Amino acid sequence: xxxxxxxxxxxxxxxxxxxxxxxxxxxxxxxxxxxxxxxxxxxxxxxxxxxxxxxxxxxxxxxxxxxxxxxxxxxxxxxxxxxxxxxxxxxxxxxxxxxxxxxxxxxxxxxxxxxxxxxxxxxxxxxxxxxxxxxxxxxxxxxxxxxxxxxxxxxxxxxxxxxxxxxxxxxxxxxxxxxxxxxxxxxxxxxxxxxxxxxxxxxxxxxxxxxxxxxxxxxxxxxxxxxx
Amino acid sequence: xxxxxxxxxxxxxxxxxxxxxxxxxxxxxxxxxxxxxxxxxxxxxxxxxxxxxxxxxxxxxxxxxxxxxxxxxxxxx
Numbered sequence: 585x586x587x588x589x590x591x592x593x594x595x596x597x598x599x600x601x602x603x604x605x606x607x608x609x610x611x612x613x614x615x616x617x618x619x620x621x622x623x624x625x626x627x628x629x630x631x632x633x634x635x636x637x638x639x640x641x642x643x644x645x646x647x648x649x650x651x652x653x654x655x656x657x658x659x660x661x662x663x664x665x666x667x668x669x670x671x672x673x674x675x676x677x678x679x680x681x682x683x684x685x686x687x688x689x690x691x692x693x694x695x696x697x698x699x700x701x702x703x704x705x706x707x708x709x710x711x712x713x714x715x716x717x718x719x720x721x722x723x724x725x726x727x728x729x730x731x732x733x734x735x736x737x738x739x740x741x742x743x744x745x746x747x748x749x750x751x752x753x754x755x756x757x758x759x760x761x762x763x764x765x766x767x768x769x770x771x772x773x774x775x776x777x778x779x780x781x782x783x784x785x786x787x788x789x790x791x792x793x794x795x796x797x798x799x800x801x802x803x804x805x806x807x808x809x810x811x812x
Numbered sequence: 813x814x815x816x817x818x819x820x821x822x823x824x825x826x827x828x829x830x831x832x833x834x835x836x837x838x839x840x841x842x843x844x845x846x847x848x849x850x851x852x853x854x855x856x857x858x859x860x861x862x863x864x865x866x867x868x869x870x871x872x873x874x875x876x877x878x879x880x881x882x883x884x885x886x887x888x889x
Binding site: 774775776777778781782783784785786787789790793794796797798 | 820822823824827828846847848849850851852855878879881882883884
């Protein structure tokens with residue numbers, strides 16, 4: 585699978601960090617030198633070569649990102665991103681590598697569409713997670729800020745159906761109902777004295793209260809609960 | 813909170829004992845920790861209410877909502 589670069593306009597809104605002189609790589613193929621924009625909704629790289637070619641990756645499609653310092657696998661320290669194209673297709677989001685000025689790039693779009701459709705067909709599970717993209721800044725000091733701003737963007741753009749990131753709209757799913765049931769059962773007016781304390785079951789709220797209450801004062805803090 | 817573990821072992825040490833319950837508001841309740849529920853709501857017996865170190869009230873039983881409790885310490889009395 586190849587990356588098809590398209591004409592991309594530099595983002596204007598929600599920019600967290602702009603890093604010039606960043607070389608982008610698809611696998612180990614250099615796409616040239618350019619500027620990396622990390623915004624609130626996507627990561628965009630635009631070549632400094634004439635034509636403003638580049639690509640944008642939305643956060644839900646970034647499977648992982650990391651700083652790679654292992655120069656035995658790649659000659660330069662870089663920010664590594666693994667990108668899953670299929671995610672955005674299945675969830676009917678915009679394609680990851682998209683144009684902002686689509687009309688000028690009709691042919692490229694058609695190629696990309698054909699590529700994406702092929703990917704969506706039945707063999708899509710065999711193709712692995714997709715694209716490996718590397719960003720190599722001229723200035724090594726830029727690696728950490730780039731990484732952290734992408735991280736913040738990831739946190740601000742949770743996957744809509746990801747159980748780990750429940751938001752209010754997602755609380756109709758099974759996990760939430762189960763928790764609600766638990767809490768009702770445990771808070772249903774059953775009291776525990778020295779006689780039946782062994783049957784005690786705490787709700788999450790109760791455990792949090794207990795840690796807060798007994799983690800102070802004269803008692804031994806229960807640190808085993810807070811260890812991750 | 814990574815797992816739901818049974819805190820009974822710990823609570824055994826304080827249940828039935830005289831305790832001082834400090835609320836977020838700063839008021840103390842001294843009494844016997846009689847029982848509690850799954851929300852860490854607690855019930856005290858022979859309760860004395862102290863504000864700024866001064867005894868304000870005495871209650872036979874007092875129910876305290878867990879969310880309001882700053883800490884519980886075992887009383888020396």
